[in-house]
Amino acid sequence: MIIVLFVVILWYGGLFFQSFFLHRYAAHQVFTMSKTMERVTFVLTWFFQGSSYLSAYGYGIMHRMHHAYTDTEKDPHSPSYDSNLFAMMWKTKTIYQQINQQKIPVDSKFTKNVPQWKSFDSYASSRFSRLLWIAFYIxxxxxFTTALWQWFLLPIALLMAPIHGVIINWFGHIYGYVNYKMTNTSKNLFPFDFLMMGEGYHNNHHKHASSANFGVKWHEIDVTYQIIKVLDFLGFIKLKPISIQK
Known part of the structure; x- marks a missing residue:
């Protein structure tokens, strides 16, 4: 089952760097890293996200806007203001591209210290790069395909990052349970987040946005956070102190 293994590696590899680098580092800066480590992580994010590569700059700013405007008309992605998940993701894509191409004004509070590597992003986000990845996947x-049904996994490989986004930004605001009553619709998707490596604890994250650990209860094991602790122990990154208020 080489194809299945390949897709699983892309799923969790791409998801890890989206959570670790784009989300917890670029958007929330819950840890620090050297410029060299940052550049290495840029490349690894591109390697694992492939054809659906997301810029740390565009993602970081857009996610900060999501927290500032959650479930309002200014939210870049909210089920409360989009009729279906496809409409929401198209709107998200448009805003993301406008931010990256600097076609819309962005408040300085959203851009502060967001990592940016313009020369690399211009290639990694280019149509040429995406077409090369698509050709490689095909x-x-x-x-390696041994059965017809395996071809149905190809769209998942091609659109990995948007699929991750749909799961959290759409379903994570509709289905699940809450630990904290809030003024937004954020929910925890799973008691143990085996699918999204901790990103599924979305209600917890909206309550404690500056925490590197998205899990709160004993069963809410945040796999990405466990890896972050190992990287901190090994000296690759410097984890900031966590302050959780019940």
Missing amino acids: LFFAY
């Missing part, structure tokens, strides 16, 4: 599937 060739990989053509060589």
Whole structure:
């Protein structure tokens, strides 16, 4: 089952760097890293996200806007203001591209210390780069596919980052349970987040946005946070102190 293993690696590899680098570092800066480590992580994010690569700059700013305007008309992605998930993701894509291309004004409070590597992003986000990844995925599937049904996994490989976004930004505001009563619709998708490596504890995250650990209850194990602790112990990053208020 080489194809299944390949998609699983892309799923969790891309998800980890989206959560670790784009979300917890670029948007929330819950830890610090050297410029060299930052550049290495840029490249690894591109490697694992491939054709659906997301810029740390665009993602970081847009996510800060999401927290500032959650479930309002200014929210870049909210089920409360979009008729379906496809409409929401199209709106998200448009705002993300406008931020990256600096076509819309952005308040300075959203841009402060957001990592940016313009020369790399211009390539990694280019149509040329995305087409190369698409060609590679198709060739990989053509060589290793052993059953017709495996081809249905190809769109997942091609659109990995948007799919991750849909799960959290759409379903994470509709389904699940809450630990904290809030003025927004954020919810925790799973008691143990095996699918999204901790990103599914969305209600917890909206309550404690500056915390590196998205889990609160004993069963809410945040896999990404466990990896972050190891990287902190090894000296690759410097984790900031966590302050959780019940």
